[in-house]
Amino acid sequence: MILRLSNRACVLSGSARLKSTLSTYFDEMGKAGIILKSASAGIFENLALEDWIHDHVDLQNRSILLLWRNSPVVVIGRHQNPWQECNLPLMRRLGIPLARRRSGGGTVFHDFGNINMTFFTSKKKYDRHRNLKVVTSALKALRPDLDVTATDRFDILLNGHHKISGTAAKLGRTSAYHHCTLLCSVDRSILSSVLKSNTSEVIRSNATLSVPSPVKNLSDVDPTLDADTIMEAIASQFNNEFGFDSPVITVDPAHEALMPGIHKMTNDIQMWEWIYGKTPKFSVCTSLVVDDVNIKLDMDIKSGTVEKCVVEIPEDWLPPETVNEFTSALNGSKYCPNEAAVLVAAFMRTRSMSADVAGKIHRLCEGVLSVM
């Protein structure tokens, strides 16, 4: 069941006994501290792995560190509004997916140059400052001259100015997890362009807002620092700080037999209803210019669904009945450009209209879609 790769690393392979889950394996191990590394680069699998550990592993007398990295993705916090936080049209064009995590905090961009660390503990042992100390000490052990400090906002700053790590946390009934990022060699040009929303000014909401900070990669100050070296150092320092002696165990989050229920968790967090539907209610209020005509657009969106859509259009440009039908096509639909386009197309198919009117509706729709 366990392949020992070295004294410090091993891989959990197929569960030989059907009864054994990751949870019972930890119990059998009997260690107070365990270090895990995810074999997956998929954000949804990794977020589900966090959830699974949080829900199923007994953390009252045990602490776990999970190390993981993802292919390019934008991750928003539990109570955030993606339309305010990132540039969704750009992400769609670049094929960068969006994920919503269960912890609070702000929006981040991950790619392979970023290391994620999750510290699982009981609620009593929940201590973010101590966890961040593991990270800063590990970095200083690697490069003693490195100026990295944790702030009281739980960020880690490089040279007192550039943010290289952000933190978020999730507290449950009896246990908690604190996770943080670490910028080693992330693509900063993509990071800055996707994290800049194209519609934040037109949105009114009470969602948690991210606090933008200037960022830097560790590799910018020391190109010899790579993610693997840093992960190893953090694992060692975790053992040192808490007096543990765990090897780094690789876990595959796709392994349903080892973690019963994890497939469903992975699916659940990919649903539109979670990623977009959990956005706290907000409204969009903007002026579009279509064909040199000023159009006022006013929408209320709750649970990601358009609850109210009002468009103010000069009567001589489009007849009011047409405008009403246009807005009722959008009412009750998801605040999603694909769905909106399909609904408006269906409306256009089923109503005879001149080519002139059809063209105007196309351009009006394009304008409305541009804020989705």
Next chain:
Amino acid sequence: MLERSPVFIISVRVLGNHGGDDISAELSENAEASVASGPVLQFKLSDIGEGIMEVTVKEWYVKEGDRVSQFDSICEVQSDKASVTITSRYDGVIRKLYYDVDAVAHVGSPLVDIETDKALEGDPEEDVVETPAISYNQSHKKNQATPAVRRLAMENNIKLSEVVGTGKDGRILKEDIISFLAKQTGAILPYEVQKIPTPVISTAETPPKEETPIMAPLAIPRHIFSGKDRTEPLNGFQKAMVKTMSAALKIPHFGYCDEVDLTQLVRLRSELKDMAESRGVKLSYMPFFIKASHNIGLAMDTPQGLLVPNVKSVQALSVFDIAVELNRLQTLGSAGQLGTADLTGGTFTLSNIGSFPKNPHLPYLRRTAEQETRTTSKEQETLTHVVVWNNMRIGGTYAKPVILPPEVAIGALGKIQVLPRFNSRDEIVKAYIMNVSWSADHRVVDGATMSRFSNLWRSYLENPAAMVLELK
């Protein structure tokens, strides 16, 4: 002895927030709830830790009148980058929520009122942090188990005190009840590993072989049919489909079928395929079918459902141009990025059904971020070639496709099959045959026109050289 006297609430009270009509509904919904006749307790927001005194309420998972069990989630609050799930300490019915969403809640202040099921043992402190099992006073040992587990035990006449709990803090889980039962009855349950008897002989210098696991015969999972139909609200795509199809069925359809011999086209395409690929374009048969017609829509299956984007002004495009445009629309379609201009304005639609047997579920697979980059063109081909007329099959076959308004005709293309045919010398030869079924709006298109169009279209495809010669 309760520290605080309970807030008085009788289960049948006039609910100020609801209209009169709702009361009876509320009462019947909560018929179970109205039985709860224990004290109403104020459930206070417990200490979150790290000296935090205030949090923001972000989402309620319950509303007034809802029944909750111990450990159910009540709400989500946020403080300082931490999202906290507050769970219920009691079984009971929610009687009052003290905060609205986005309000600031204070640690130590009441969060909700819960009318409990029966008088509680012990001190109803508000802290939610569990104390470890060992600190329980043995004589007051309260076996921890959720109501569902308690019910299971009760139904099987099991005393919880006799069951060993293997959950967190010795909590009794459903599995514990089941293994307790198994021991009682000696039954073999699925997934139970048979214990190998301890070896009598051990000549072990070498470490003992790893226990070969014996897998007990797996119980065949019985699907329990509850016999209940499920009503689901239509999503946006389905609504659009319903709207379109309702309008479509007002159109008087007539059908016209034909057979097209694609032998020459198959040869031509195989010759041109590599050339197109070297220019980064996937060349299917569709660009040829399309070039042989006019402003044409192409039914395409996407993860969200059926979309019909169209290729405009086909008469001005070469076959290669059409292939480029198709590739573009396929990419946009599968990424959900088609605009209204792409989705409307077609003259008629071609629907390509099941030409190659592929996994019909491919379009519906969710892709992880890493898989996105591994999408092959083969998968994209599948996306165009599977038609989803799921709810609109007429006559059980695809021989009568439904026109998409405001268009006037639609063609459904069948599989390309290899069949024997007689050639001009009365010899049997191998031919590539495809069936096409047209439907046209009989108010606008008459039989002769349809026939002429189909014949012309067919002749271009049967003799592709003519296409090169005549079509601009």
